[in-house]
Amino acid sequence: MTATRVCFVGLPEAGKTTFLAAFWATCRHAGNHEPTFEIVRFPGPAARRYLQEIGDAWFEGRKVGRNTSGSWEPVELTLRTPSGQELDLVVPDLSGEAFRDVAAVRQIEQRVADLVAASTLLVFFVNAATASAHMSLADFAPGAEQAQRLVVEFDAKELETDILNAELLQLLPMLTECSESPPPVAVVVSAWDTVDSLGVTPAQWLETNQPMFSQVLDEYARSAVVTVIGISAQGGDYDRDHGVTAKPPHDRPLVVTATARSTDIGAPFTWFARLPGSTDGG
């Protein structure tokens, strides 16, 4: 059986690191739960050390920081699902800067491009707490106060996440072997606890709050399987919701799909593993 390659994609602060911390910590210590995923191949020493650091931070209810380990190696590990399927999990750029550069600078490091190209599943992170959508010129009249903030040099890196994510998703298939049949995408709307009270599904939230990205995703879905999952890896705001850290690790995450709520942090992988044909490498 060939392993399926899963690649994490997302702009800076999209929630990749916190997700990975929670996933790592819950995989490595199942507590009283049956482990859903087993890690059967570990990353290199620097990446492993970093994973442990962020896993510890997550466990202790500290905000998970960005990668400061000095490691440049991609985080790569292999998971085994309960059905025996192996997933090679690859995070080519935890900082997200390489992906922002795809959308804004239109360049990508060869090694990151290669990792994306070899993927059979993309897990695409969008942070609900920091997502921004473009404000139309039409919505502030000439000379209005809102325009004050715009009197700066244009910098594509500073564009709204809606535009950058839409561009990123539009460009990623170009890196794959066959852009006409791109890999499946699981969109993770991270920090879902911040919008959970709105009572909408993750896909509906995207439609309203990241309209450009959501439309590009709709188009993508014409040529590949797509899902949208709301995940709060922290399970809540550490500063406001002090009860979060008192929960056992497996009970902390909040995972919301169109039809169900759970604490299964591995939901994107579970979704993929159940797709027809996914067991033979996608």
Add this chain to the structure above:
Amino acid sequence: MTVTDDGTAARGKCAVAECRASVDGTCHRAKPSPLDCEEFELELAGEATEPPPPAEPLVSLPQGRALRPDELAPVLRRDRTARVVPLGVIEAGKTTLFCVLFEFVTCRRLDGWRYVESLSTLGFTWRGHEAAARSNRSEATTGRTSGTVGNELLHLRVRRVADDALRSVLLADVSGEHVEALTTEGRIEPFLSDAVAVADHILLLVDGEQAANPATRPNAVRHTIDIAQVLQELPVPEYATLAVVLTKVDYFPDDEGADTVLAEVAAAVTRCTGAGDVRTFAIAARPNSGARVEPGHGLAALFAHVAEKPRHAPTSVFVLSRADPAPTILRRIWGSR
């Protein structure tokens, strides 16, 4: 360290006196069995830090800015693309029209249309940024395309909700300075001439701010008619449609005044060009605050017009190989019709 019979570390029996990773007396820290926290810290401390990364080769991607005429092949190869050429004097509102159109499609605000992609997203957003910044620097003024930064094309690919049909448009960003050079000096800029020569839709813009003011209205009307007149000196394709677009219609106190201007200009354009069907549109892409019309007024109707399938059939070029049997060749020709 406490190790169970099967060799794994027992949960909740961590040897570290004040284990931080403890909830309700049970250590949940994600560490490999059979280490306890103390040994685990030692293991982590002993691991080497990776050397700094070597310089990585970079892969370039499509640039996403406005397209030059020599960069259109990827667009034209894929779709029947409607080429739209808005012509107006300086400050007529072209740039605002482009930007708000893009923003409305991408934000699901353009009724009847869904965004698919753009090969010039950064071209749109840069223009929008400049327009907003300029309007803040000089009161009530939108950004405009100067002769040095214009002369490019903006691409937009959309899907019509009603029938799911794909449509691509290329908006020619013709500098108002070049339009004025044409009408006042008869100087034809190559970009303008080339854009018009392949245009499917030519939009003659009337500056509504000027046209709403009785004192400046004659000038606004005359400028547009001047453009229509010089079109006869340009290689306008027979299939191209002509439309008159009254911008900034929010400056008119009511629809009647706007309709009168549109009718007057359309009649003059029909007379001087001989065009049989000159459509008219009144828009307010970015009305002033408190205006009688909503932002984006009239854009959906205008876009429906320009996104129509081009009337002309592009010349088909078939590359055939000797190995192609006759039925295959016929199928390809038939399939292209």
